[in-house]
Amino acid sequence: AQSVTQLGSHVSVSEGALVLLRCNYSSSVPPYLFWYVQYPNQGLQLLLKYTSAATLVKGINGFEAEFKKSETSFHLTKPSAHMSDAAEYFCAVQGGSEKLVFGKGTKLTVNP
Amino acid sequence: AAGVIQSPRHLIKEKRETATLKCYPIPRHDTVYWYQQGPGQDPQFLISFYEKMQSDKGSIPDRFSAQQFSDYHSELNMSSLELGDSALYFCASSFTGTGRSEQYFGPGTRLTVT
Numbered sequence: 001a002q003s004v005t006q007l008g009s010h011v012s013v014s015e016g017a018l019v020l021l022r023c024n025y026s027s028s029v030p031p032y033l034f035w036y037v038q039y040p041n042q043g044l045q046l047l048l049k050y051t052s053a054a055t056l057v058k059g060i061n062g063f064e065a066e067f068k069k070s071e072t073s074f075h076l077t078k079p080s081a082h083m084s085d086a087a088e089y090f091c092a093v094q095g096g097s098e099k100l101v102f103g104k105g106t107k108l109t110v111n112p
Numbered sequence: 113a114a115g116v117i118q119s120p121r122h123l124i125k126e127k128r129e130t131a132t133l134k135c136y137p138i139p140r141h142d143t144v145y146w147y148q149q150g151p152g153q154d155p156q157f158l159i160s161f162y163e164k165m166q167s168d169k170g171s172i173p174d175r176f177s178a179q180q181f182s183d184y185h186s187e188l189n190m191s192s193l194e195l196g197d198s199a200l201y202f203c204a205s206s207f208t209g210t211g212r213s214e215q216y217f218g219p220g221t222r223l224t225v226t
Contacts, residue, residue: 042219042220044155044217045217046216051214097168098167098215099157100155104154
């Protein structure tokens with residue numbers, strides 16, 4: 001079975017500061033991992049994905065994530081937060097079956 | 113590029129009524145997934161279809177049924193609606209082929225049950 005734990009349901013940063021959103025996973029098979037962003041009243045947009053190639057994955061809007069098998073982590077980072085990054089972020093794991101299992105989400109607030 | 117289409121985008125129903133949500137996958141995608149996202153919740157997997165056959169089933173109530181048609185579009189039928197069914201329903205599609213693949217999400221259908 002697969003599961004995802006996102007540490008911190010709310011994260012607040014200042015504009016220009018580092019963004020770090022934490023995700024730990026559990027999977028009985030080598031996982032595929034994803035980060036999605038959801039703006040209010042909108043759908044899910046894929047930020048980036050790990051599918052067993054490079055462990056450092058670069059995504060859209062300046063985000064990146066590093067797959068660390070020893071730590072079962074896939075944390076999302078961005079060097080400098082922008083006001084437009086304020087949204088909810090979901091980490092998801094895809095195990096042996098095709099379905100995605102999502103974490104509870106982290107709401108990112110960016111303060112001016 | 114073509115995206116996943118969901119209709120309607122918004123739906124308001126009363127308790128005990130029936131609702132039908134439609135999903136049109138990206139052309140040549142062979143797998144459709146349905147997810148339910150309650151208010152302030154994470155998306156939960158409901159059901160999936162691969163080549164028109166049910167491939168996996170999650171926490172889908174017995175009041176709900178779904179199918180994938182010959183043109184690969186899918187419909188989620190929901191009967192005896194309850195207030196707790198109010199949620200955002202996402203459809204996603206992928207080309208599964210011989211392995212795991214990225215899912216592309218539609219914009220969702222927001223169902224409100226009053």
